[in-house]
Amino acid sequence: MHKIDTDFIYDSQRLIFYKQSLAADDVSKIETLIPINDLFDSLKERLEAEDPVSSTVRLSALTQAGICLTNGCNLRCTYCGDNITNENLVSLTLDDVAVYLKEIMKRWLLNKLVTRKEEPLEITISGGGEPTYNWNLFQETVLLIEKKCADNHIPLSLRMTTNGILIPYQREFIMNHFSYVMLSYDGMPELQNKNRISSEYPISSNIVEDTIRYFLAHNLDFTVRTTLWQDDCIRLKDIIDYMVSTFGPRIKWTVLPVLPTGRALNRIDRKSDELKNQDFVEYYIEALEYSKEKYGDISIGTPMFSDHLIALFCSGLSCNCACPWLLPNRDIITCIDAPNTKTVIGTINDTGVEIFKKCVDPLLTQSIIKYSECRDCIAYRFCKGGCPAKHLMTVEHETALSNWECSMIEKYWMYVFRKILKGEECFGWKVEPINTIEEISGYGVLKLVRIDGDNDVY
Amino acid sequence: MFINNVESRVKKLVTESIDGELVLFNAEENQSIMLNRSASIIWEYISGAEASGKSVSTDDIVSMLCSLYSIPSDQRQRLYNDVIQVINGFYDSGLLIRI
Numbered sequence: 001m002h003k004i005d006t007d008f009i010y011d012s013q014r015l016i017f018y019k020q021s022l023a024a025d026d027v028s029k030i031e032t033l034i035p036i037n038d039l040f041d042s043l044k045e046r047l048e049a050e051d052p053v054s055s056t057v058r059l060s061a062l063t064q065a066g067i068c069l070t071n072g073c074n075l076r077c078t079y080c081g082d083n084i085t086n087e088n089l090v091s092l093t094l095d096d097v098a099v100y101l102k103e104i105m106k107r108w109l110l111n112k113l114v115t116r117k118e119e120p121l122e123i124t125i126s127g128g129g130e131p132t133y134n135w136n137l138f139q140e141t142v143l144l145i146e147k148k149c150a151d152n153h154i155p156l157s158l159r160m161t162t163n164g165i166l167i168p169y170q171r172e173f174i175m176n177h178f179s180y181v182m183l184s185y186d187g188m189p190e191l192q193n194k195n196r197i198s199s200e201y202p203i204s205s206n207i208v209e210d211t212i213r214y215f216l217a218h219n220l221d222f223t224v225r226t227t228l229w230q231d232d233c234i235r236l237k238d239i240i241d242y243m244v245s246t247f248g249p250r251i252k253w254t255v256l257p258v259l260p261t262g263r264a265l266n267r268i269d270r271k272s273d274e275l276k277n278q279d280f281v282e283y284y285i286e287a288l289e290y291s292k293e294k295y296g297d298i299s300i301g302t303p304m305f306s307d308h309l310i311a312l313f314c315s316g317l318s319c320n321c322a323c324p325w326l327l328p329n330r331d332i333i334t335c336i337d338a339p340n341t342k343t344v345i346g347t348i349n350d351t352g353v354e355i356f357k358k359c360v361d362p363l364l365t366q367s368i369i370k371y372s373e374c375r376d377c378i379a380y381r382f383c384k385g386g387c388p389a390k391h392l393m394t395v396e397h398e399t400a401l402s403n404w405e406c407s408m409i410e411k412y413w414m415y416v417f418r419k420i421l422k423g424e425e426c427f428g429w430k431v432e433p434i435n436t437i438e439e440i441s442g443y444g445v446l447k448l449v450r451i452d453g454d455n456d457v458y
Numbered sequence: 459m460f461i462n463n464v465e466s467r468v469k470k471l472v473t474e475s476i477d478g479e480l481v482l483f484n485a486e487e488n489q490s491i492m493l494n495r496s497a498s499i500i501w502e503y504i505s506g507a508e509a510s511g512k513s514v515s516t517d518d519i520v521s522m523l524c525s526l527y528s529i530p531s532d533q534r535q536r537l538y539n540d541v542i543q544v545i546n547g548f549y550d551s552g553l554l555i556r557i
């Protein structure tokens with residue numbers, strides 16, 4: 001139960017709000033009549049049935065997979081989570097990709113047999129490393145995937161991430177072959193040229209902006225991702241102004257504060273107290289309100305705050321893997337966003353792809369701990385104990401930002417709840433009175449619902 | 459049908475293939491199996507034999523594979539052991555059922 005302002009209590013197990021002034025008997029009546037809609041107990045049981053040091057790998061039918069071609073990159077971003085230097089450059093070969101692809105296609109076929117549906121096979125080419133760094137390998141990989149899928153009548157959707165350092169024919173190739181691109185650009189030249197540079201590209205903003213313009217002009221579905229140092233979060237409104245005036249209101253944009261990992265660690269340690277006091281959530285909310293007022297509906301988001309209820313735990317667990325990733329060293333892992341602590345569920349060896357029966361799963365260890373530990377957090381239903389990879393970063397190296405993200409998430413939801421309890425709509429959410437249960441119809445109980453009607457609570 | 463003189467039957471499954479490698483699925487038991495290329499060839503040989511009412515032996519399968527892949531005769535024994543392993547695997551995973 002969570003106290004929201006002076007008036008309301010939020011019951012996260014039922015996703016309802018009721019007045020603090022209600023008598024205990026009335027609260028019991030509400031609790032009896034409105035069932036808990038959180039599958040906490042059964043999911044907890046499922047998690048705890050697994051052994052993190054010898055976890056059963058469950059990778060069966062699938063529709064998504066990822067490939068990280070290389071750990072090489074033409075930039076040296078100041079916060080690079082993978083600390084890319086090109087010193088130990090490793091890349092896949094086209095043969096590795098072919099072997100992996102066959103395994104993925106077989107599992108896609110299995111999904112077709114099981115579900116009797118033909119969802120597109122979604123393959124993402126991404127990194128820690130820049131996927132286009134070895135352009136020939138990248139291009140041949142794309143053509144191979146397309147050919148193999150076409151030969152086997154598998155509908156394909158290709159996605160990628162890029163730092164946008166591309167020349168015209170590379171942009172054209174991407175535009176012709178990809179259905180979605182996540183492109184990194186730090187919002188305005190001043191920040192981009194401070195963060196995302198290298199000796200080869202001391203000023204990277206011009207070339208990346210040209211890439212953005214090209215993709216916009218050719219109607220490619222893409223999102224610009226901006227990574228911000230905590231002390232630059234104060235610039236969010238300026239960034240919105242710059243992005244809209246430079247690229248127009250159609251631009252899709254997400255923003256993410258730097259995580260305490262990789263190359264960012266030194267600076268975070270050095271400036272820890274200053275950074276800890278930077279209130280991302282406040283700047284972010286202010287920026288959203290500002291852009292709404294000034295530009296109407298433009299697409300701004302952040303992966304920090306989920307805008308939906310989360311049904312299950314992290315899909316990067318070996319017992320729950322929905323999207324395997326092939327790394328440049330041929331390891332097959334469960335999550336590409338876990339820079340230090342990877343859960344390796346397989347490899348490519350001389351006979352082909354080997355998916356292990358059991359594996360050591362550090363993400364699972366953290367998930368089990370946080371699944372219960374976080375139960376009382378106000379954000380629990382939108383976070384389910386959070387990202388185990390991020391928790392591990394803080395276990396491995398405690399920084400001033402260790403609990404920073406949690407406190408931001410909690411603040412965000414407190415803000416949303418306060419707003420909607422005033423009768424407003426806020427970031428996709430609102431409240432509705434519960435009038436259908438006669439015994440409590442006069443109690444003023446409100447339920448949390450999404451504006452778009454997508455209220456699938458599990 | 460008889461496989462190496464053991465009366466057996468092939469489980470009813472739906473199949474798809476990628477580059478000659480089979481993906482098998484049994485909806486009733488929600489069981490799925492992916493076979494590599496040689497296991498796929500052996501599986502198709504056995505199911506084909508059952509469909510035409512024939513029996514098979516490990517020797518038949520080894521001869522089929524030797525002619526398909528032009529395997530020299532000095533490697534026949536090794537292949538024989540591999541095929542036995544694959545057939546046992548089919549029984550273990552329930553693809554073949556002893557009756």
Ligand code: SF4
Pocket residue numbers: 073074075076077079080081082083084127128129130163196
């Ligand atoms: S572009 Fe990506 S991989 Fe390359 S240095 Fe920057 S953050 Fe690291």
Ligand code: SF4
Pocket residue numbers: 314315316317335336337338363386387388389390
């Ligand atoms: S929650 Fe974290 S560890 Fe799990 S899949 Fe997402 S990014 Fe990876």
Ligand code: SF4
Pocket residue numbers: 370374375377378379380383384385386387405406407409410
């Ligand atoms: S915000 Fe933090 S404390 Fe709250 S549920 Fe998520 S991980 Fe746990």
